[in-house]
Amino acid sequence: MKKFYWSAPRRSACPIIPVFLPFHGCPAHCVYCAQYTQTGQGPIPFPDILDKVGTVLRARALAGLPPPELAFYGGTFTSMPEKEQRQCLDLATYAIQRGLICSFRCSTRPDSVDVPTLTRLRDAGCSTVELGAQSFADAALTAARRGYGGAAAAACNLAKQAGLNLGVQLLPGMPGVSPEVFICDVSAALRMGADMLRFYPCLVLAGTELAREWRAGGYRPWGMEVCLASLAQGCHGHGAQNVGYAWGWHLKPFLTERCWPGSVHPALGERVMARALLMAVRQEADRGRLFALDAPLRCQGYFWGHRGELRAAWAALGLGSDEVRFVEGEEVRLYL
Structure with missing residues (x-):
């Protein structure tokens, strides 16, 4: 018998309530970006956004739901105007003090953080900063017109030094990012201490410069x-590092209707994790056939792939439904 550690993506300790602030603070539009399309939310006065958040949080509390993040x-x-940042931080601090939320997180660009900024966020109750690195390759950043190079590594270090959890957002498939570059980006993010990786496969959205290039x-x-x-x-090989993963886009009609060929699927995360687990088992089995396998119970929902698409691949290893058990724990056990 051989065994190895495997962990499904970690979920947040409390539910997350997203507050979308499309284009607020952005110095320019990247070639792939269409935030109004991506969020399904057009321009809304900033005070109205925060008022709606307050209403949602109070309604959750009255319903007896657990405090979200x-x-x-x-x-x-x-990079938002100071007044808008302060309004967001005041809302978050107020909500934390009254038990309406457990913490908050924010996303920003790597070239828009410094020690005073991160300290202010931490002191206001921020638990996680997600850095929109997109890639650590300067050539890709130039192709996507991100407007900086080499800032992501320094920003990651600053976030960790500030005592914040570090999320790194990567954009596989964006101009200049080949599969090989993407794997290097993942390794770089983990090397810099990322607690969570968020993968947004690059989409070709109507109205973007990328759509015109396509x-x-x-x-x-x-x-x-x-x-x-x-x-x-x-993902393969990184489960033992207890890194959290988040996936792609929420597939909704307003997005798919304006999306040209690309990598979008409602079960993207499950399909990825199913393949990552299969890769790990193949490696541990040394290309041999298996008599049986015990997998963590939490893998049951995605083990066979979306609509059973990986059953043939598992069968090639000698495994069918009768040879696989789902058990408590974090180990995969192979019976060779």
Whole structure:
């Protein structure tokens, strides 16, 4: 018998309530970005956004629901006007003090953080900063018109030094990011102490510069199989590090209707983790056939792949439904 540690993606200790702030604080539009399309939320007066958040939090409390984590997404939080940042932090601090939320997190650009900023966030109750690194490759950042190079590594170090949990957002498939570059990006993020990786496969959205490049033949999006294989390889081997993973886009009609060929699927995370686990078992089995396998119970929902798409691959290893058991624990046990 051989065994190895395997962990499904860690979930947040409390539910997350996203607060979308499209384009707030962004110094420019990246070639792939269409936040109004991505969020399904058009321009809304800033005070109205915060008023709605307060209403939602009070309603949750009255319903006896557990305190969530507030998440300020979209835009560049730490580059918003000082007044808007202060309003968000005041709301978060107020909500924490009254038990309406357990903490908050925000997303921002790597070139928009410094020690005073991170300290202010931490002191206001921020638990996690998600850095929109997208890639650590300067050539890719230039191709996507991110407007900086080399800032991501320094920003990661600053976030960890401030005592914050570090999330790193990567954009596999964006201009300049091949599967090989993406795997290097994952390794770099883990080397810098990322507690969580968020993968957003690059989509070609109507109205973006990237859509114009695609129409002109200057950009070729990853296909679904390339995306699944690359993301699975990015996860494979990292389960033992207890790193959290978050996936892609929430697939809704307003998004798919304006999305051209790309890597979008409602079960993206499950499909990726199923392939990552299969990769790990193949490696541990040394290409041999298996008599039986015990897998962690939490893998049961994705083990066979979306709609059983991996059953044939497992059968090639000698495993069918009768040879696989789902048990408590974090180990995969192989019976060779």
